Amino acid sequence: MRLPSRGKVGPLCTLCRRLSSKHPGSQDGSPPAPAPTSGPLPENEPTAEDKIPKRAPSECSVILFPGQGSQFVGMGRGLLKYGNAKEMFSAAEKILGYDLLSLCLNGPEEELMKTVHCQPAVFVTSLAAVERLNHVNPEAIEACVAAAGFSVGEFAALVFSGAIGFAEALYAVKVRAEAMQKASELVPSGMLSVMGRPQAKYKYACLQAKEHCKSLGVQEPVCSVANYLFPDGRVMAGHQQALEFLQQHSRRLHFARTKALPVSGAFHTELMQSAQEPLREVLRQIEIRRPEINVYSNVDGKRYMHEGHVRKQLAKQLVSPVKWEQTLHEIYERTQGQGFPHTYEVGPGKQLGATLQKCNMKAFKAYTHVDVTAYEDQ
Numbered sequence: 001m002r003l004p005s006r007g008k009v010g011p012l013c014t015l016c017r018r019l020s021s022k023h024p025g026s027q028d029g030s031p032p033a034p035a036p037t038s039g040p041l042p043e044n045e046p047t048a049e050d051k052i053p054k055r056a057p058s059e060c061s062v063i064l065f066p067g068q069g070s071q072f073v074g075m076g077r078g079l080l081k082y083g084n085a086k087e088m089f090s091a092a093e094k095i096l097g098y099d100l101l102s103l104c105l106n107g108p109e110e111e112l113m114k115t116v117h118c119q120p121a122v123f124v125t126s127l128a129a130v131e132r133l134n135h136v137n138p139e140a141i142e143a144c145v146a147a148a149g150f151s152v153g154e155f156a157a158l159v160f161s162g163a164i165g166f167a168e169a170l171y172a173v174k175v176r177a178e179a180m181q182k183a184s185e186l187v188p189s190g191m192l193s194v195m196g197r198p199q200a201k202y203k204y205a206c207l208q209a210k211e212h213c214k215s216l217g218v219q220e221p222v223c224s225v226a227n228y229l230f231p232d233g234r235v236m237a238g239h240q241q242a243l244e245f246l247q248q249h250s251r252r253l254h255f256a257r258t259k260a261l262p263v264s265g266a267f268h269t270e271l272m273q274s275a276q277e278p279l280r281e282v283l284r285q286i287e288i289r290r291p292e293i294n295v296y297s298n299v300d301g302k303r304y305m306h307e308g309h310v311r312k313q314l315a316k317q318l319v320s321p322v323k324w325e326q327t328l329h330e331i332y333e334r335t336q337g338q339g340f341p342h343t344y345e346v347g348p349g350k351q352l353g354a355t356l357q358k359c360n361m362k363a364f365k366a367y368t369h370v371d372v373t374a375y376e377d378q
Contacts, residue, residue, distance in 0.1 A: 058339030058366075061140045062331060063133075063346055064356075065126045065149035065156040067322075069261065070349030071118045073107040076125045078374045083131030088166065092124050095170050100124060115184065115264050119152045119177035120170060126156045126347030127166065129370045133346055136370075140344055146294040146303075148327050150352060151267070152176070154298055154317065161291035163310060168286040172314075175282045179275035180318070184265020186274065188240040189222070191261040192247065196232040200254040208253070209242035216241055226268040228325045230358035232256075237266035272318045279318065283311045294331075301326035325359055332363045343367045 079085045089101040103112055104121050111117055126149075134141045149157035152173060159169045196202065206223040213221030223238030223246075236246060247258050265271065288307040295304050297313040301323045304310050332340060340363045345352045350369045357364040 055143060055145075056339060057334060057341055059143060060145045060341040061143045062341045062343045063130070063140075063144055063147045063157070063160065064343060064352045065147070065153035065160070066122060066345065066347040066349050066352055067150035067153040068115065068118050068122060068267075069263065070347060070351055071104075071112055071122050071125075072348055073109050073112055074105060075121070075348040075372045076101065076104040076128060077372075079125070079128040079132050079372055082128070082135045085128035085131045088124055088128055088131075091167060092120065092170060095167060096120055096174055113262060115181045116174075116177045119180075120173050122347060123152055123156050123170060123173050125372055126153060127159060129346035129372050130160060132372075133344055133370045140342065143342075144293060145341065146296070146331055147291075148296040148331060149298075150324060151298065151317070151322055153347070154295075154314065156347070157295050158288075158291060158304075158310065161293050161295045163289050163291040163295065163304070163307070164286065172279065172282045172286060176275070176279050176318075179278040180267060180272060181264065183272050183275040184263075184267075187271060189238060189266035189269075189271050190240055190243055191226060191235050191237040191263050191266060192243045193257075193259045193261055194234045194236055194246070194250075194255050195257040196234060197254040197256050198232065200232065202234055202236070205246060205253045205255075206236065206238070206242075208249070209238070209245040212245040213239055213241045222266060222269050222271050224269050225321050226266065227322045230325050230355050233325075233355070233358065235261065237269045238271070239266070268317070268319065268321050270319050275318050276315050280311075280315045283314060296327045296330060298322040298324070298327065301330045303330075324355060328356060328359045328363075332360050340366050344370055346370045348372050 076085075076089070080089075092100040100121060103117060104125060112121060130141070147157040147160050149155065155164070155169045155173050158164045159166050164172075194202075202225050206225070209223040210221040213223070218239055218241055221239050221242055223236065223242035225234050226237035227235035229235065236243065243260065246253065246255070247260070250258050288310050290306050291304050291310075296302065297304055297309075298317050299313045299320045304313065334340070343353075343356065343363060343366055345367070347370075353364065353367050353369055356367055
């Protein structure tokens, strides 16, 4: 396996460290010497957050990175004049072997929607949006204490945190997307967005759907919660017959609304097992460091502790539900009377803002979306 060479887009890889690693004794805010790149940081190595003077919560920021499904034709058009954005798309073309920028700007939509294309597209566009945020509001970068990403967005969050280099992370995303595409082609499957009523029992609904599949002759049927979005907001995934059952019996199962998602497979379920080994292999080969700010794992909503933890959780994430609601609770949990940080969603779409609004209205009051299409500074 040929990995991309390091150092092509170094300024991006160190953006978070350069801007948010000010030493207390620094008079001019100049960055510290770069961390050594010969190996992972020791587990007891102090993070950049440890070195920064403590800020009040309301003076801090949190950055959220969206996942697959947020993409649309035209995204990235308003980002190219900022920082390293154009260089990122140029580097992506070399790593991916096709013109990602043209695909993002011009489509065709059916190509952009494919798993193999949309995951790299969302990853690069989101990090390009960080460049815009740094131009418009550098304080948001400097004051960032935590980041999280939804599914593939977790790779962008790790790049932002200094844990993985841009080129290596994009190559891992490429391998991940291709493996997930192949896994989705093995069996007819999909994902179903569900808005449940308070009495809905999701595990029971999945059990009923699997029994239905067995009655149709489906061997080892799969149906499970793939995404925990917000209270009573779930995404179910599994065999196509199981999802059809859930839709047909939605009233009996106390689902207020169901909607099939335009994806090719049952992501974040055991139907993605065949995609794990290709991702594990590339994760073993790339350099991963301990994040320099808090980055939260989709698998359990807890922050990453060290480089081995990152490798393990990123592979496990493919077959585990995205616990986004739990992640938001972990990030924004605080004692009564404490202020909330400013939250920035960087990348296409505003879905993460919508989930934050449903999970924590007080935190949402300090939410901003960084636009990826408009040219004007906001």
